[in-house]
Amino acid sequence: MPPFFQVMKVKVKLFTLLRLEFGVSEVELEFEKEPVSLKEVLHELSKRFGEKFLSKLVENENLKVGTIILKNGKNVLELDGINTLVQDGDELSLFPPGGGG
């Protein structure tokens, strides 16, 4: 780590079914390097919420369909998927959208 590096902070917001299932609406994660990949963020989250969290979102090292992940309001599938880079101050929003009408 560089001598003056401050920890990188990322805000993760869970909505709808994820919030109901894991009982948390918002988490702030800290990393000792920057940037990190979305994959690293998800693995960090699974340390808090358990393997069940990861298995809902990731399959064979790729994002599973069903849950939308926005980085600062942009779908990560429009960026670099699970390899999308996450930097200090970024905000991730995770939610399975309502498909019914």
Place this chain on the structure above:
Amino acid sequence: MIDFSRQASLLGEECQERLFNSSVFVAGVGALGCVVAELLVRAGIGTLWLTDFATVDPPDLNRQLLYTSEDLGKKKVFIAKEKLKRINPSANIFPIDAKIKSGFELPEKLDVVVDCLDNFESRFFLEELAWKRGIPLVHGGISRFFGQVTVVIPGETKRLSEVFKGAKDESHVPVVGYVPVVVGALQVHQVLNLLCNKPTLTNKLLILDLASLSIEEINLT
């Protein structure tokens, strides 16, 4: 005849006049579509197009408010038209018994399209039709105790197909009847705001969570 004075005093006479002269397309007359269509007719929308291919089934009755057990087995669009005409006989209501898929075309002279469909594939197709014609679209979707609403304005906002890329459709989505009432009402609020040039949920996704009693916005970029 409906006397609109109670809302015209709130919205303004000019806005009310615009509603009378507006044409709105409601895609899907299920749980959301029933709420949206009824509130639009009660608001005084002059012309309403209703599209659905389904018939009324027993599992629909917990949340599809225009239908009753007497309507089982009948086509939703025709029953909906009949009920809506009883509410506002002055409204022009055109039922379209069709599925929104390849080959479907939107009617002419629409001011707003309202997405009350039940799957993302059809939604993305509907959005493409509206986008090409430059017509604003108000999206709503529901599941369980949750729902979301956003407004798509061609050339100005993110598209549903971008925001919801990777979404997965569920068959027989579990849902309680009051969720579509709230989400449908929020959609109608957006329709009226669009028609009366008031602020709308453009480039914002509103997420309603009745399990935690929260309503939040995400800025879309």
